[in-house]
Amino acid sequence: MTTTKSNAMLGASSTDPIAMMRSVFAFVVVAFAFTQCVPAIAQSDVGSGKRRGVLIEFKEDINPLSGALLKRKFEAAVESDADVIILDIQSPGGSTSVTLELMDMVLEAKDVETVAYIEKDAYSGAAMLAISTDTILMRPDARMGDAGEIVEGADGAYRYTSAKRRSALAQKVRDTAEATGRPLALAEKMTDKDMVVYQATNKESGEKRYLSDKDLASREDADQWELSPPIREAGKEMFFTVNGRRGVELGMVDQTIESRDDLAKVLNLQEPIVEMERSWTDTLVFLLNSQFVTFLLLLIGLVTLAIELSAPGIGIGGLTSVLCFGLFFWARFLGGTSGWLEVVLFLMGILFIAAEVFVIPGFGVAGISGLALSLGALVMASRRFALPENEIQWTSLATDMMTVMGAFLGFLVCLAVMAKYLGDIPGLSRLTLRPQVMVAADGGASATLVSGPAWQRVEVGDTGSAMSPLRPSGKVQFGDDAVDVVTEGDYIDPGTEVRVVGKQGARVTVRKV
Structure with a gap:
């Protein structure tokens, strides 16, 4: 038996602008996968009267990420006008909600024969996916079945789900078996001990x-x-579980074959069968969705964003931050857990934080709201459910929150170090813009160029003259340095003398003298 979990999130309406944007994105992704598949199909043996087949390997547990990648390949195979789509299944099962989505995907495929090939084991959700295909081919000693749904309790022990959930799952299996011509009672027995x-x-x-x-x-x-x-x-x-030989006797399996090499002969397919192997894109998506890489992406993205905000202008900090967060959301898009809503919320949060830094003095509603929106969007981008409904979903939510909050705490530590040492660390100090200042040496006999951010040479108590209107941000001339400052909220005319009353990192606060 394999742990399964449910999905409480419903799909968006087709008239929702966000849903339309997601549809466009999905179309682009499918088109990309299709372009990878078409050249191989074009090289197949044509003109022989045999059918064109596409084989897709699925040899991992069923989760939102693996399910989304399988959907992408399956849709590409359907778009390629293949006659037969073979799912090479070897899986212990997994998420119930994802399994049901994959079953519907296979059942709703039109003008194409779907085949499940089981070489070793297909348990739990993988067995349910297999019975949703038109044809099941197994090696004689391969196994299929055992689809009971269980959840982990607070004490760490696994228990069967409620009777309501078991009944719904059993009915889904019966309906699927009826649609594919398999014994209803045996199919239901896979879910009911x-x-x-x-x-x-x-x-x-x-x-x-x-x-x-x-x-x-x-x-x-x-x-x-x-x-x-x-x-x-x-x-x-x-729970009903059979090997290939017994499955044929009971009518659950259509035929046994000795190896994958027999697929073309049994299904009357052109050779070689086109195989949609895992691409570098799939591997990269899996890597970027791992917990450790996610932590690094968020930490580096937050740190470089802070560097960019401390020295405005599209520099190394800004580009690196865009790259990190772009990779994060791109991986979540292809993993099927994120949409445009999460991206919009994250960008809104960044805008609120920027407004707090450059426009609104202090740390108030805008800063707190921006922080909440940004962190919330990062957590939402990893979730397929709106609200957790069981222990597994609560555990999954806690893991994602720990990853995001861990990256944020690491960012705060880095921020404290940056505020004190940014200008003194070789290499890192070059990430900020440093105006060059002429400084006399040896009694004024010569002059050398000294570089460094102007705000570092300004101290509390220094006075200067406003070069531009301060409303509340603007520039003030302190000797030879022009420094970006903010007021305490007051409007100050150009030419007015001001005094520095506060300094926090690159943020210099002034008050009218």
Whole structure:
């Protein structure tokens, strides 16, 4: 059995602008994947009357990221006009919500035959995905089944989900089996350990079918069916699990084959079969979605953003920050957990913080709101559910929050170091703009160029003259230096004498003399 979890988030309306933007983005992604697949298909053996097949490997647990990548490949295969799409499945299962989405994706595929090829094991959600295909091919000793849904309790022990959730899952499996022509009772038995399945024979017509004790209890003609002993793999206190040979005998599997090399012959496909392998894009997306890399992206992005805000202008800090956050959201887009809403909220948060730094003195509503929006957007970008509904989702949410908050705390530490040593650390000091100032040496006999940010040479108590209107930000002349300053909120005319009353890093606060 494999831990599964649910998804409480519903899809956006098709008339929602954000949903439309997401659709455009999805189209671009599918088009990119399609361009990778088409050249290989074009090289296939054509003109032989055989069908064109595309094989997609799925050999990992079912989670939002792996599900999104499988969807991208499947959509690309459908767009390529392939006749047969083969899912090479080897998975322990995983998220229930993602599994249901993948099942619907396969069931709704039009004008294409879907095939599940199981070489080793397909358990839990992977077995449910397999029965949603038109054809199941297995090696004789491969295994499929065991799709009971469990959750982890507060004490760390795993328990079965509520009867309501189990009933909904069982009905989904029955509907899927009916759509693909497989025994309903055996399919349901994969999700229900309490029921017992028999092979039943109608006493009048001789018809044979698989019926469970629940089926018989609900039938008016139950007495017309003669029951065999319970199916060995479908007895009490067990989830239905079969190997390839037994699956063929029971009608759950269409055929056994010895290896993947037999797929073309059995399915009448052109050779070689086009294989959509994991691309460098997929590998990069998996890497960028890992917890450690996410932490680094956020930490570096926040630190370089602070550097850019301390010395405005598109420099190394700004470009690095854009790259880090761009990679973060790009990976979440392709991973299926982020949309344009999260990006918009994050950008709004950055604008609020910038307004607090350059326009509104102090640290008030704008700064707090911007911080909340930015951090909230980063957490939302990793979630597929609106609100957590079970222990697994709460644990997942806590992990994502710890990653984001850990990066933010690391940023605060770096900020404290930067505020004190930025101008003295070799290399790092070059990230800020430094005006060159003429300073006389040896009694004025010669002059040398001395570089350094002007705000570092300004101290509390220094006086200067406003070069521009201060409302409340502007420039003040302190000797030979022109320094960006802010007032305490007052408007000050050009030419007015001001005094420095506060200094925090590159932020210089002045007051009218």
